[in-house]
Amino acid sequence: MIRGDEDITEGLLNAFRLENGAHRFYSAAAQQMSDAGGAAMFKKLASVEEKHMLAIYDLYNGLLGERAPVPFDEFVKGQPSSFTESGKSIEAALTGVESHFFMDARAVLNTALVEETSARELYLSMAKRTSDPSVASLYKKFSEDEEMHIRMVEEALKALG
Numbered sequence: 001m002i003r004g005d006e007d008i009t010e011g012l013l014n015a016f017r018l019e020n021g022a023h024r025f026y027s028a029a030a031q032q033m034s035d036a037g038g039a040a041m042f043k044k045l046a047s048v049e050e051k052h053m054l055a056i057y058d059l060y061n062g063l064l065g066e067r068a069p070v071p072f073d074e075f076v077k078g079q080p081s082s083f084t085e086s087g088k089s090i091e092a093a094l095t096g097v098e099s100h101f102f103m104d105a106r107a108v109l110n111t112a113l114v115e116e117t118s119a120r121e122l123y124l125s126m127a128k129r130t131s132d133p134s135v136a137s138l139y140k141k142f143s144e145d146e147e148m149h150i151r152m153v154e155e156a157l158k159a160l161g
Contacts, residue, residue: 025093026043
């Protein structure tokens, strides 16, 4: 839970859960698509989120040193996530996709653009809210990562014409 007084390890766990939520959303959304291009785009976005989860997991392990947690798959199970990086519940985010079974790659990218922009804003808000400068710096770094995602999505939209 995001309170504003997290230390760096709690901040990493918060970010991990949000990344995991985004991964779960994109993976579930991919399964709901009839359009192959739309499904492939959601799968690609899920893969990007999983890479962030692994990077956060590595940072977390680095901080804990010899007290490092369980293997990645078990770690994921131990960090339940109900929300995407945009701050929406996974179910609410999926509701917006369920009614668009025939969503093509362009529509998927527009959905991702909204999610990633909201994620950037959520991380910036979390950075402002925390009392720990190291956690604020961490959240700002994650907002910059979301900015890179936004640019990636915008470039993909541009490539579609």
